[in-house]
Each structure stands twice: as structure tokens, then as C-alpha cells.
Amino acid sequence: xxxxxxxxxxxxxxxxxxxxxxxxxxxxxxxxxxxxxxxxxxxxxxxxxxxxxxxxxxxxxxxxxxxxxxxxxxxxxxxxxxxxxxxxxxxxxxxxxxxxxxxxxxxxxxxxxxxxxxxxxxxxxxxxxxxxxxxxxxxxxxxxxxxxxxxxxxxxxxxxxxxxxxxxxxxxxxxxxxxxxxxxxxxxxxxxxxxxxxxxxxxxxxxxxxxxxxxxx
Ligand code: G3P
Numbered sequence: 496x497x498x499x500x501x502x503x504x505x506x507x508x509x510x511x512x513x514x515x516x517x518x519x520x521x522x523x524x525x526x527x528x529x530x531x532x533x534x535x536x537x538x539x540x541x542x543x544x545x546x547x548x549x550x551x552x553x554x555x556x557x558x559x560x561x562x563x564x565x566x567x568x569x570x571x572x573x574x575x576x577x578x579x580x581x582x583x584x585x586x587x588x589x590x591x592x593x594x595x596x597x598x599x600x601x602x603x604x605x606x607x608x609x610x611x612x613x614x615x616x617x618x619x620x621x622x623x624x625x626x627x628x629x630x631x632x633x634x635x636x637x638x639x640x641x642x643x644x645x646x647x648x649x650x651x652x653x654x655x656x657x658x659x660x661x662x663x664x665x666x667x668x669x670x671x672x673x674x675x676x677x678x679x680x681x682x683x684x685x686x687x688x689x690x691x692x693x694x695x696x697x698x699x700x701x702x703x704x705x706x707x708x709x710x711x712x
Contacts (some may be wrong), residue, residue: 497547499678501658503530505544507681512544518548520660521622521678523578523602524554525650526583535571542572547618550600552578553588567601569597578602578621581609593617595627601658605633607641614651620676624659625669635659636668643672663687 497518500511503526511517517571520541527534540686553564561584565577569592575613576598579585589599599622601613605628613621623642625635634675643657654675663686669677 496674497654497672497676498657499547499550500677500684501660501678501680503527503532504542505530505532505537505540508541508544509682511684513684517547518543518676519549519576519601519678520545521550521578521632521656523550523552535567538568539571542574545574547574547599548553548576548600549574550576550578550602550620552602553580553620554580556580556584558584558587558591561585564589565597578622581684586612586626588597589616589618590611592608593619600670602658604620605638607638607645609654610655611645612641614646614649614653618653620654620656622656622658622678625657625665626659628659629661635665636672639672639674643674653698 498516498518499507499519499521501521503522508520530537535645535692542549551568553561555561555564568577569575577592578600579588581601581603589601592599598619601618602622602632604610604621604623610621625640628635628638641656656676656678657676659676660677660683661677666677
């Protein structure tokens with residue numbers, strides 16, 4: 496399972512990249528706003544830190560303007576992945592860009608039928624938002640299961656990128672279902688390492704080691 500960092504915070508991205516656990520980055524207009532940085536500049540900087548796909552989202556709602564924005568964004572670096580919304584214009588843009596060899600992430604997916612459309616449009620990634628789905632009384636993980644089933648039924652190559660991940664249980668469930676990628680805030684990714692028994696075990700081992708009076712170095 497690939498891990499993408501869902502942030503435009505350079506310090507966080509650098510720190511996570513150094514662990515070797517990050518395969519890409521996703522951003523959206525809200526995360527760019529939160530970063531307080533210029534969109535093009537910060538995207539370029541992120542693309543220089545990670546080798547994998549870096550999602551940069553168009554903000555136009557019509558196909559023609561989306562294409563113009565995508566044209567500018569894809570010139571930033573070879574690993575830019577254009578993010579488009581799940582609308583008919585977004586899907587049309589997705590088809591045009593993927594036919595041209597550009598990676599596309601179709602975002603704001605909330606139904607399996609939407610995911611089916613994105614796969615038919617040749618999307619590189621489909622981003623179902625599990626957290627927001629849960630927030631609104633739906634079952635985010637059922638959506639991931641349904642998309643996995645449909646994509647496997649027809650051998651679609653579009654990768655399921657589980658987004659709007661809020662906690663470790665989302666990550667675990669998505670991995671069990673067989674999602675290809677998950678994107679999460681850095682805090683959630685760092686939190687995956689935590690276990691009270693790991694901390695307790697380290698404490699016990701260190702105490703006994705100190706009692707031996709030895710040192711490895
Ligand atoms: O990747 C999409 C993600 O940023 C949305 O997350 O927490 O705003 O629902 P959230």
C-alpha cells in the first residue's frame with residue numbers, strides 16, 4: 496500500500512520523506528491556503544522533495560479553463576499529478592490529460608458509480624473521501640469495498656486513493672480491503688507507529704540493559 500502525505504507543509508513533507516515511508520503527496524486548495532504559500536512555488540518545492548506523484552488541483556469548473564490550468568501545473572515538474580473534481584467537465588479533462596500521458600487524480604468521490612466513471616475516464620487515481628463520507632452518516636469503508644469490487648470485476652487500472660483519512664483505523668481498514676494508496680495528514684501517518692506495549696517494552700529493555708553495565712559502542 497502506498498502512503499501519500501496529505502499536506503502542503505514543507506517541513507512536514509521533508510520530515511516524512513526522510514523516513515522513506517512516503518510515496519507521494521496530495522494537496523488541495525484548502526491545504527494551499529493553510530500553507531500560506533504561493534501555489535506554484537510550494538508545488539514546485541514539494542515536487543523536488545518527493546519522487547512520487549504530487550497532486551495539484553485545478554480550480555476552474557469548465558473543461559477549457561481546467562485544461563489551461565492543467566497545462567500550467569503540469570509544467571511544474573514531471574511528477575505533478577493533476578487533480579480534477581468529479582464532474583462531467585472534470586472527467587472530460589481527465590480523459591484528455593491521461594490520453595496525453597499526464598497523471599490525473601479525480602477527487603471528491605462519494606459514490607461507487609462516480610468511481611466507475613473516473614475509471615472509464617482513464618483516471619490514474621480515484622479519491623474517495625472516507626472521513627467526509629462518515630461525517631455525513633454514510634459508511635466510508637463500504638464505499639472503498641464497493642469500488643475495489645467494481646474495479647476488480649473489470650480489471651480497471653485506476654488506483655484507489657483513500658482520502659479524507661482521519662485516524663489509524665481508516666488506514667487499517669483501507670489496507671485490509673486492498674486499497675492501492677491512502678493519503679493522510681502527517682499527524683495520522685506518524686501516529687501509526689505508536690503502541691503502548693512498544694513503549695513499555697523499550698522501557699523494560701533499557702532498564703535491564705543499564706543493569707548489565709555494558710555499552711555497545
Ligand atoms: O485528500 C483530501 C483530503 O484533504 C480531505 O480531507 O479531512 O478535509 O476531509 P478532509
